[in-house]
Amino acid sequence: MPYIVKAVLLGLATTLLAGTAQAYTVYVSNEKGNSITVIDSETQTVKQTVPTGRRPRGITISNDGKSLYLCASDDDGVEVIDTATMKVARTLQSGPDPELFILHPSGNPLYIANEDDALVTVVDVQQNKVLATVPVGVEPEGMGISPDGKMLVNTSETTNMAHFIDTSSFQVIDSVLVDSRPRFAEFNKDNSKVWVSAEVGGTVTVIEPATRKILKRIEFQVPGVTAETIQPVGVRVTKDGKTAFVALGPANRIAVINGETLEVEKYLLVGQRVWQLAFTPDEKYLYATNGNSNDVSVIDVASQKVIKTIPVGEAPWGVVVSPN
Amino acid sequence: MAALLLAFVSVLGCDTARAAEPLEIHIGVITHKAPPPALYELDPTPEDEAAAGAGLAIDDNNTTGRFSGQRYVLDQAVLDKGQSPVEAAVKLADGGAKYLVVALPADELLAVADALKGRPVLVFNAAAQDDRLRGADCRANVFHVPPSRAMVTDALVQYLATKRWMKLFLTYGPTEADKLYADALRQSAKKFGLTLAAEKAWTFGPLARARSDSITQSDALVFSRGTDYDIMVVADEEADFGDYLAYRTWDPKVIAGTQGLIAASWHRAQDAWGSAQLQSRFFKRAKRTMRPIDYQAWVAVRAVGEAATRTKSADPATISTFLVDPKFQLAAFKGVPVNFRGWDHQLRQPVLIAQPMAIVSVSPQPGYLHQRSVLDTLGVDQPESQCHLP
Numbered sequence: 001m002p003y004i005v006k007a008v009l010l011g012l013a014t015t016l017l018a019g020t021a022q023a024y025t026v027y028v029s030n031e032k033g034n035s036i037t038v039i040d041s042e043t044q045t046v047k048q049t050v051p052t053g054r055r056p057r058g059i060t061i062s063n064d065g066k067s068l069y070l071c072a073s074d075d076d077g078v079e080v081i082d083t084a085t086m087k088v089a090r091t092l093q094s095g096p097d098p099e100l101f102i103l104h105p106s107g108n109p110l111y112i113a114n115e116d117d118a119l120v121t122v123v124d125v126q127q128n129k130v131l132a133t134v135p136v137g138v139e140p141e142g143m144g145i146s147p148d149g150k151m152l153v154n155t156s157e158t159t160n161m162a163h164f165i166d167t168s169s170f171q172v173i174d175s176v177l178v179d180s181r182p183r184f185a186e187f188n189k190d191n192s193k194v195w196v197s198a199e200v201g202g203t204v205t206v207i208e209p210a211t212r213k214i215l216k217r218i219e220f221q222v223p224g225v226t227a228e229t230i231q232p233v234g235v236r237v238t239k240d241g242k243t244a245f246v247a248l249g250p251a252n253r254i255a256v257i258n259g260e261t262l263e264v265e266k267y268l269l270v271g272q273r274v275w276q277l278a279f280t281p282d283e284k285y286l287y288a289t290n291g292n293s294n295d296v297s298v299i300d301v302a303s304q305k306v307i308k309t310i311p312v313g314e315a316p317w318g319v320v321v322s323p324n
Numbered sequence: 325m326a327a328l329l330l331a332f333v334s335v336l337g338c339d340t341a342r343a344a345e346p347l348e349i350h351i352g353v354i355t356h357k358a359p360p361p362a363l364y365e366l367d368p369t370p371e372d373e374a375a376a377g378a379g380l381a382i383d384d385n386n387t388t389g390r391f392s393g394q395r396y397v398l399d400q401a402v403l404d405k406g407q408s409p410v411e412a413a414v415k416l417a418d419g420g421a422k423y424l425v426v427a428l429p430a431d432e433l434l435a436v437a438d439a440l441k442g443r444p445v446l447v448f449n450a451a452a453q454d455d456r457l458r459g460a461d462c463r464a465n466v467f468h469v470p471p472s473r474a475m476v477t478d479a480l481v482q483y484l485a486t487k488r489w490m491k492l493f494l495t496y497g498p499t500e501a502d503k504l505y506a507d508a509l510r511q512s513a514k515k516f517g518l519t520l521a522a523e524k525a526w527t528f529g530p531l532a533r534a535r536s537d538s539i540t541q542s543d544a545l546v547f548s549r550g551t552d553y554d555i556m557v558v559a560d561e562e563a564d565f566g567d568y569l570a571y572r573t574w575d576p577k578v579i580a581g582t583q584g585l586i587a588a589s590w591h592r593a594q595d596a597w598g599s600a601q602l603q604s605r606f607f608k609r610a611k612r613t614m615r616p617i618d619y620q621a622w623v624a625v626r627a628v629g630e631a632a633t634r635t636k637s638a639d640p641a642t643i644s645t646f647l648v649d650p651k652f653q654l655a656a657f658k659g660v661p662v663n664f665r666g667w668d669h670q671l672r673q674p675v676l677i678a679q680p681m682a683i684v685s686v687s688p689q690p691g692y693l694h695q696r697s698v699l700d701t702l703g704v705d706q707p708e709s710q711c712h713l714p
Contacts, residue, residue, distance in 0.1 A: 097604075115601055116608070118387050137391060138384045139601055157598065158626075158655065159388035160633070175391040177633065180655040181598070200655040226698065228660040250659075 024280045025083070025322040026287050027068055028296055029056040033313025036070070037296075038086070039287075041280055041321065044298055044308050050086045053079055058100035059318040062125075063107040068320070069125070071098040071112070078112065078123070083322070092128050095121035100318075102143040102152075104167070111152055111167075113140040120154050122170065132170040136163045144185030144194055151209055153194050155182035162196045162205070164212060174212045178205040186235040186244075188259070195244060197232035204232050204246055206262055216262045218246075225251045234276040238283055238301070245286055245299075247274040254288055254297075256304055268306055270297035278319040289316035346395040349385075349638045351625055352416035352424040353378045354401045354409060354436070364533040374427035374450055375400055376610040377618030381625030383609070392633050396625075410439045417445045422640045425624045427451040427617055430461075437463040444640045448624035451617050454504065458668040459704065462711035467627070467647060467669045469620040471589055473508040475703035479675035479687035480557075480580060480587040481512035482701070486689045489554040491521040493577075495547075495569065496559040498525070505559040505582060521553040530564035532583075549574040557581040584679065587687065590619035591678040599657040623656050623671065627664075630654050659686070660699070668711040672699040 023042035030037060034056065038048040053072025060069045067089070068081040078092040078101065095114040098121075102111050109131055112121045120134040120143075137159025144153040145167070152165040161175040162185060179201020186195045193215065196205045204218040220230045231249030237259060238244075244257040253267040254274060271290025278287050279301070286299040289312075296316060298308040358369045370376070378398060385396040399421050401412040409428055413436040416424060424440075426433050427450045434457070437447050441463075449457065449468045458472050471479070484490075492513060496506035506523075513520060528544040548556065556573055558581040560566035566583030578584060592613035595603065602622075606614040614622075631643045631652060646652050648669070653661035658674040665672055677685040692701040700706075 116604055135387075135390070138387045139598070156388075157601075158384055159391065160630070160655070161388070161391055163391070172391070177392075180653045180661055200659075200661045201653055228698070231659075 022282065022324075024324075025065075026278070026280075026296075027059055027061070027320050027322075028287075028289060028312050028316045029059040029070060029318040030294075030313030030315060031055055031057055031291070031317040032315035035313045036068070036081075036086075037312035037316070039296070039310060039312075041285060044310060046310060046312065048086065049313060050081075052081075053077075057317045058098065059320045060101065060103055060110075061320045061322060062103070063323060065322045065324045067125075069101065069103070069110060071101060078110065080125070090128065092123055092125060093121075093130050094123065095119055095130070095133065100141050100143055102145050104145060105147060105149045111143055111145065111154075113143055113154060115139050115141060118156070120152070120165065134165055134170050134172065136165075136172065137161050137175070142182055142184040142196065144187050144196075146187050146191050146194075146209060147189050148191065153185040153187070153196070153209075155185055155196055157181045157183065157199075160198075160201075162194070162207065164209070176205075176207055176212050176214065179203045179217070183233045184235050186237055188237050188241045189239045190241060192241065193237075193259075195235045195237065195246075197235050197246060199231045199233055199249065202227060202230045202232065204235065204257075218257065218262055218264065220246075220248060220251075220255055220264060220267075222248070222251055222253055222267050225253070234274075234288075236277045236279055236286065238279075243301075245277055247277050247288055249273055249275065250292075252290075254286075254299065266304065268297075268299060268304065270299075270306055271295050271309060276318050278321050280321050281323055287319045287321065289319050291315050291317065346389065346393050347632075347638050348395045348397060349423070349628070349632060350397045350399050350419070350421040351378070351382065351628060352399045352401065352413070352419075352421035353427070353621065354403065354412055354416070354424060355427045356403045357405070364535060370610075370612055370615070372610060373615060374425070374617045374621040375402075376606070376612075377614065377621035378425050378450075378625045380606055380609055380618075381622040381629065384605075384626060385629035388629060388633060392636075394629075394632060394638070396629065398625075410435050413447075414439060417443060422446065422638070423448065423625075423628045423643075425450050425621050427621065430454040430457055433457065433466070434461060434463070437466045440465060446628075446640045446644055448627070450620040450624050455508065455704065458670045459710040462668050462713060464669075464713050465644075467624070467664055467671070469589075469623045469627075469671045470616070471587075471673060471675050472670060472703050473505055474511065475670075475675060476587045477505070477508040477512040478515065478702045480585070480677060481509070481516050481518060482687045482689040482692055483585075483587075483677045483685050484555060484580065485516045485518060486685075486691075490518050491552065491554045492518055493548060493551055493553040493556045494520055494523045494559070495526050495556060496523070497562070497564060497566075499562060501561040502559045505561055509557055509559060509581065522548075522551040524548075526560070526565050528565065530562075532560075532563060532565050532567040534568075544568070545572055546574060548577070553577065555580055556584075558583055585677060585684060586679075587675050587677055588616050589673065589675065590614060590616040591676050591683060593678060593682050594657070594676055596683070597657050597659040602657050623654070623662070626656070627652075627654055627671075662699075665700070665706075667706045667709050667713065668704070669713070670703065672697060674699065675702060 026039040028037040058071035097116040137156025139157035142155035179198030181200035234247040272292035648666040
C-alpha cells in the first residue's frame with residue numbers, strides 16, 4: 001500500500017515536472033576523442049562537438065552556467081570554457097596531472113585532485129591563484145564536498161582511503177579506510193551521508209560525515225555477471241536523499257539504491273563500462289557515460305528506466321548538466 | 325606570498341600524521357648485481373631492476389602510512405658475483421627486516437627461505453617463474469608474485485585458442501629454462517586442446533645476438549619448411565635466437581612464446597585500469613620504463629603495505645594469514661583485485677598478452693570458466709598441485 005501511494009505521488013511529481021520541463025545543456029568529456037559533446041536535454045540530441053586539450057576527463061560548470069571547467073590532463077591545467085562561445089577563455093593553474101575536481105557550493109574555489117603527486121590543489125577561480133596544496137594518499141581522484149562547503153572528501157585510489165579535509169584550515173582531519181581503489185565521493189544534500197565507491201573492491205561505503213563512522217558497505221550482485229566485472233565508479237544521490245544511482249563500470253549496469261535502507265533495489269542495463277553520472281537540475285533525467293560503447297544513456301529518474309542512448313565521442317568520461 | 329602560504333600548508337599537512345610513534349616496517353630487497361651485457365644486447369638489464377619497483381612501492385606505502393601511522397624503510401642488498409644470498413638475507417633479517425623481496429634464481433631463493441625457516445620473516449619471490457617453487461619445492465614462508473611458467477603459457481595458449489590458431493610449431497633452445505618453458509607450453513597445449521604439429525630443437529646458436537656482418541646459416545632459413553602449422557611458438561628465455569625467427573620462417577607465420585607475442589605480468593605499453601599512473605610514477609622516479617620484475621617487486625611491497633594497513637599489524641604471522649584470506653584484495657592495475665592462492669602462495673592475477681610495442685589482450689580469455697575464480701584457469705590448480713603447505 002505505501003508503495004502504491006509512493007508510486008502515485010511519484011507519477012504526480014513527474015507530471016508536474018513534465019509540465020515545467022526545461023531545456024538544459026549536457027556536456028560530455030570524451031577522453032580519447034579529445035572533445036566535448038554538447039547535448040540538448042529537451043530533444044536529447046547532440047547539438048555540437050567541440051575539440052579540447054588532450055585527454056579531457058573531469059568536467060564541471062559554474063553556478064551561473066557561463067563557465068565550464070575541464071581537466072585536460074595531459075596538458076597540466078584546467079581549461080575554463082565560455083559556454084556561450086564554447087571557446088577556451090583561460091587556463092587555471094592546477095598543479096600537475098589534474099583528473100577530477102569539485103567546485104565549492106558558492107562557486108569558488110575549485111578543489112583539484114593531482115593524481116601523480118598525491119596532492120589536492122585549491123585554486124581561486126576568479127584570481128587564478130593557488131590557495132593551498134594538501135598532501136593526501138597515493139593517486140587522489142574522487143572529490144566530494146559537503147553542501148555547506150565546510151568538508152571536502154578526497155579518495156586516494158592506491159592508499160584506499162577517504163580523506164576528510166577541513167576547507168578552512170586545509171588540513172586532513174580524518175582518513176577512513178575503504179575498499180580497493182576508491183574513485184568517487186558524493187554527499188547527501190542534508191550532509192547526513194557521504195558515499196564512496198571502490199572500483200576494484202566492488203563496493204560502495206556509506207559514511208556518516210560528522211563521526212566518520214561507516215554506516216554500511218554496500219555490495220552488488222548482478223545475475224549472470226561475474227563479481228570481478230562489478231566496478232563501481234560514479235555515484236549520484238537525489239536531493240531528497242531517497243535514491244542513489246551507482247555506475248558499475250564493465251558490469252554495464254547502474255545500481256538503484258534505496259537511500260534510506262541502503263539496499264540495492266534494481267539494476268538498469270546501460271552501455272559498456274559506465275563511469276560517471278549527472279542529473280538534470282530538476283532531477284528528471286540522469287545521464288551516464290559509457291566509455292567503451294562511446295555513448296551516453298539517458299535515464300528517466302521517476303520511472304527508473306533507460307529511455308535513450310545518444311552516441312557521443314570516443315571514450316566518454318565525465319558529464320555535467322547546465323544549471324539553467 | 326603564495327609561496328609562503330604553500331609552505332605553511334605543507335607543514336600543517338605533515339602535522340596531520342599521528343602523534344604516536346609510527347609503526348616502522350623494514351622491507352629488505354635482495355638482487356644480484358646486473359650481469360655484464362651479453363654479446364649483443366639492445367635492451368640490457370638495468371642496475372636497479374626490482375629495487376626500483378620496490379622503492380616506488382615503499383614511497384606509495386609511506387604516503388598511505390602518513391594517515392595510518394606506519395613508516396616503511398627499504399633495506400637493500402646487492403650481491404656481487406660469488407656473494408652468498410643466504411648471508412645477505414640473514415643479515416637483513418638480523419637488522420630487523422621481517423619481509424624480504426627476493427629477485428634471485430630458484431635455488432638461491434630456496435636457500436634463503438630455508439635459512440630463515442622458523443624465524444618471523446616472510447620471503448617474496450619477485451623474479452623466479454619455476455613451477456617447482458609452487459609445487460614440490462614450495463615453502464610456507466614464501467609468496468610468489470611472478471606468474472609461474474604454467475600460468476604464462478596457459479595465458480598465451482588461451483589466447484591462441486581464442487584465435488583458433490590450433491596447430492603449433494614448437495622451437496626450443498638448449499638451456500634448462502628453455503626446456504621448462506617448452507614443457508609448460510606442451511602442458512598448456514594439451515590442457516586447452518591445441519596440437520603440436522612439429523617440435524624442433526634450435527641448433528644454430530644465438531643468431532639473434534649476431535651482428536649483421538656475421539655469417540647467416542642457410543639451414544636456419546629452411547628450418548620450418550614442409551610443416552603445416554598455424555603459429556610458431558618459441559622457448560628461448562635468454563633471448564638468444566627467438567627474435568631471429570620472425571620474418572625468417574619459410575611460410576609467413578607469426579611467432580609467440582618467449583619472443584614475438586609474449587605473456588607477462590607487466591609491459592611498458594600497459595595503460596588500462598589506471599596503469600598509466602603507475603607507469604608515469606615509475607618513470608619519474610627511475611628514469612626508465614617499468615619491467616615485469618620491477619612490477620613484481622612493487623606488488624610484493626604493496627601487498628605487505630596493504631595487509632599491514634588492513635590488519636593494523638606489522639607481525640609477519642598476521643600478514644601471512646591475511647595474504648591468503650579472500651578478504652585481501654590488492655589493486656594492482658589489472659582491472660580486478662589480485663590475491664594469493666592459499667594452497668601454493670602464488671599470486672592470482674590476469675596476465676598480459678603483448679607484442680613489443682602494444683598490448684594485444686589480457687588472459688584469462690572470455691569463456692574460460694572456473695568454479696572459484698576465472699583467474700584460476702591459469703596455472704596449476706589446487707587438485708593437481710604438488711604443494712602441501714602445513
